[in-house]
Amino acid sequence: MTSHDKALVEHGIGDSRPSIYSNHICLEKVNVHVAASDYITTDDGDTSNLFSDIPAQHAQFILAMQPSFGRHKDKLRQQALEEVRTINLFFPRSRSRNLRICMAAWLDVFCAVNDIVETLPLNEIECAVRQSVMLLGEAPRYDRCICEHSSKHPSTAKVTHLKPATRDFFHEISIIFDAFIEEGKFKQGQLPNNLPTYMHIRECTIGIAPLFSLLKNGLHPNGLCPSVFGELQSQLNEIAGLQNDLLGLEKDIKRGEYMNAAIVAMRENKGGDQRSNQTTLDMAKSISELHNSCVSRMMDRCELLFHTGEEEQSSWCEALVAHMQLSVETHFMWCQSSKRYQNKSG
Numbered sequence: 428m429t430s431h432d433k434a435l436v437e438h439g440i441g442d443s444r445p446s447i448y449s450n451h452i453c454l455e456k457v458n459v460h461v462a463a464s465d466y467i468t469t470d471d472g473d474t475s476n477l478f479s480d481i482p483a484q485h486a487q488f489i490l491a492m493q494p495s496f497g498r499h500k501d502k503l504r505q506q507a508l509e510e511v512r513t514i515n516l517f518f519p520r521s522r523s524r525n526l527r528i529c530m531a532a533w534l535d536v537f538c539a540v541n542d543i544v545e546t547l548p549l550n551e552i553e554c555a556v557r558q559s560v561m562l563l564g565e566a567p568r569y570d571r572c573i574c575e576h577s578s579k580h581p582s583t584a585k586v587t588h589l590k591p592a593t594r595d596f597f598h599e600i601s602i603i604f605d606a607f608i609e610e611g612k613f614k615q616g617q618l619p620n621n622l623p624t625y626m627h628i629r630e631c632t633i634g635i636a637p638l639f640s641l642l643k644n645g646l647h648p649n650g651l652c653p654s655v656f657g658e659l660q661s662q663l664n665e666i667a668g669l670q671n672d673l674l675g676l677e678k679d680i681k682r683g684e685y686m687n688a689a690i691v692a693m694r695e696n697k698g699g700d701q702r703s704n705q706t707t708l709d710m711a712k713s714i715s716e717l718h719n720s721c722v723s724r725m726m727d728r729c730e731l732l733f734h735t736g737e738e739e740q741s742s743w744c745e746a747l748v749a750h751m752q753l754s755v756e757t758h759f760m761w762c763q764s765s766k767r768y769q770n771k772s773g
Contacts, residue, residue, distance in 0.1 A: 450618055450759060452673055452715070454708050459673060459715040461759065462722040478515075478527055480507045485531045485712045492535065510534050516764075517638065518750065519758050526645040537603070537634040549611040556604045563597040563604075592644035592674050600638040606631030614685060625691045635758070636660060642750060644744040647743040656748070662725040663751050667758045674762040676711055710719035722755055 449460045486507035496503040514530045521527060544552055593685050607646040609628045613619050639660060672679075672688040693710040729748055 431695050450749060452711075454677055454711060460719070461670065461673060461715050462719040476512075478524060481524070481527055481531065482511045483513050484528060485535070488528075488532050489535055492539070506535075507531075510538075513761055516761050517754060518642070519753075519757065521615055521642070521645075521750075523645050526641055529641050531640070533600075536638075540604075540607075541632075541634070544607045544610075549608075550613060552611050553608050556608050559604050560601045561636060564600050592640075595639055595644060596640045599640045602632050602636065603634055610686065620691070621695050622688065622692045625686070625688060626665060626668065628674075629686075629688065630664035633664050633668045633671065635667055635754075636664060639663075639747070639751065643747055646708050646747055655728065656744070659725060659728060659748060659751055662728070666718060666721050666725065666755055669714060669721070670762050671761050673715060673718065674759075675712060677706070680707060687719075720725075725755070726752065 449462060452459045452461060482504070486503050489503060489507055496506075510531050511527070513534060514527055518527070518530070547555070606628050609618065610632055613620075613624065613628055618624050669688055676689050679686075679690060681702055685691070689707055691709045692714060693707045696710070729752055732745075732748060738766075
């Protein structure tokens with residue numbers, strides 16, 4: 428068994444060479460096919476029981492962020508449970524308790540911020556984002572305080588890696604927040620109205636990069652991935668964004684929403700209105716082909732990475748890439764089940 432295969436087993440992934448299968452999305456009068464990676468995941472039989480109390484802990488985080496939930500305990504518990512389940516679906520074989528708690532916290536913050544941003548005018552988005560990014564940029568100062576405090580306690584070693592991990596995590600969040608400004612400008616016609624510009628923004632606002640920052644630092648604090656990691660992250664961001672747009676297309680058409688790859692592409696190529704439903708749905712086929720091409724490129728790049736034989740490539744880095752491959756499938760599964768992308772009345 429190679430070092431890579433051992434790493435996959437350790438992280439619950441049983442096949443380093445996933446096959447590609449086709450998922451079907453049934454839109455009105457149009458069916459599209461999207462590719463996904465078919466990983467074999469190992470089952471240790473006790474993973475779900477290990478984290479049964481995380482929803483209660485996550486509920487405490489939500490309550491601290493939004494005290495108004497104190498008057499709606501049932502809603503609080505339900506939201507906490509759904510967000511923890513989402514992380515469980517995204518990363519089914521992650522065995523780190525703290526990692527899952529942090530991921531659920533980011534998911535809650537991201538969804539809340541995304542919902543707020545959609546209601547704000549551009550000038551208010553810019554003001555809020557600038558303030559937030561400035562605070563995130565001051566993270567090293569807070570790290571020093573934590574390290575100084577920890578130096579007086581036996582647990583110092585546990586926080587020696589906190590500064591680079593925090594900086595990396597906050598950097599990814601800052602990129603997302605900056606992209607919210609670009610999204611506002613795009614909606615107002617201040618940026619080129621074309622698919623490449625839209626996809627550049629969408630790759631950021633999809634919001635999954637901080638999850639992989641946490642995963643990367645959880646697998647190996649202070650570890651340096653090969654430069655190809657950034658390329659793979661960008662491809663995964665694009666794949667996830669296109670999955671969201673394809674599964675949410677009918678809902679976006681119904682609501683007159685403009686920020687969807689199929690709608691942007693239709694307007695760019697046809698100069699039409701997004702309410703030209705059949706034209707937009709037909710464009711979904713082209714978007715699915717773009718998605719499938721990106722999946723193929725990502726899998727080919729991963730295959731090359733796994734077989735380069737370079738000494739600096741460690742098992743933890745290969746395991747991280749394997750988690751990214753698996754996410755092509757698990758993110759699609761989440762989109763299928765998420766209320767955010769379901770075309771239902773009410």
